[in-house]
Amino acid sequence: xxxxxxxxxxxxxxxxxxxxxxxxxxxxxxxxxxxxxxxxxxxxxxxxxxxxxxxxxxxxxxxxxxxxxxxxxxxxxxxxxxxxxxxxxxxxxxxxxxxxxxxxxxxxxxxxxxxxxxxxxxxxxx
Numbered sequence: 001x002x003x004x005x006x007x008x009x010x011x012x013x014x015x016x017x018x019x020x021x022x023x024x025x026x027x028x029x030x031x032x033x034x035x036x037x038x039x040x041x042x043x044x045x046x047x048x049x050x051x052x053x054x055x056x057x058x059x060x061x062x063x064x065x066x067x068x069x070x071x072x073x074x075x076x077x078x079x080x081x082x083x084x085x086x087x088x089x090x091x092x093x094x095x096x097x098x099x100x101x102x103x104x105x106x107x108x109x110x111x112x113x114x115x116x117x118x119x120x121x122x123x124x125x126x
Contacts, residue, residue, distance in 0.1 A: 016047065016050075019050075019054070021050070021051040021054040021055070021056040021059065022051070022056070024047045024048070024050040024054075024056075024059070025047070025048060025051035025052075025056050025058055025059040025062075027047040028043075028044045028045070028046070028047030028048030028049075028050075028051060028059065028062070029044070029048075029062070031043040031044035031047060032044035032048070032071075032072075041066075041071050041072030042072050044066070044071075044072050045063070045066055045071075045072035045073050048062050048066065049063055052086070055086075055090075057086075057087045057090035057091070057092050057095075058087070058092070060083045060084075060086040060087035060090070060092070060095070061083070061084065061087035061092045061094060061095040063083040064080045064081075064082075064083035064084035064087060064095060064098065065080070065098075067079040067080035067083060068080035068084075068098070068102075076108075077102065077107040077108030077109075078108040078109070080098075080102070080107075080108055081107075081108035081109050084098050084102070085099055088119065093126060096119045096120075096122050096123045097119070097120065097123050100115070100116045100117075100118075100119030100120040101116070103115040103116040103119065104116035
C-alpha cells in the first residue's frame with residue numbers, strides 16, 4: 001500500500017479524513033506533483049485547502065501559489081494575497097517574499113512600495 005493510500009484511506013479512518021492537517025497537506029502536495037498518485041491539481045487544491053483552513057502555514061503558502069498561478073483554481077491574485085498573508089504572518093519566508101512582490105507590482109493589492117519594503121526587509125533580516 002502506497003503513502004497516498006495510507007493518507008487518503010478507503011474510509012473515514014485515514015489521517016486525512018480525520019482532519020490531520022499535516023496528512024492533508026502531504027496528500028495535497030502528492031497530488032500537486034503526481035508523486036505516488038496521478039497528478040490532479042483540483043485534488044491538490046482540495047487537500048491543501050483543508051490543511052490551510054486549519055492554519056497549516058505551509059498549506060496556506062502553497063494555496064497562495066495555486067491562486068497566483070491559476071493551478072487547480074482560477075487565477076485570482078487577491079485570493080493569493082490572502083493566503084500568502086496568513087502564511088507570512090506565521091513566519092513563512094517565501095510567503096513574505098511573494099507578498100512583498102505583490103505589493104511591489106500591485107497584483108491583488110493596491111501597489112505600495114512601503115508594504116513591499118516592509119515584507120522584503122522582514123525576510124532579509126533573518
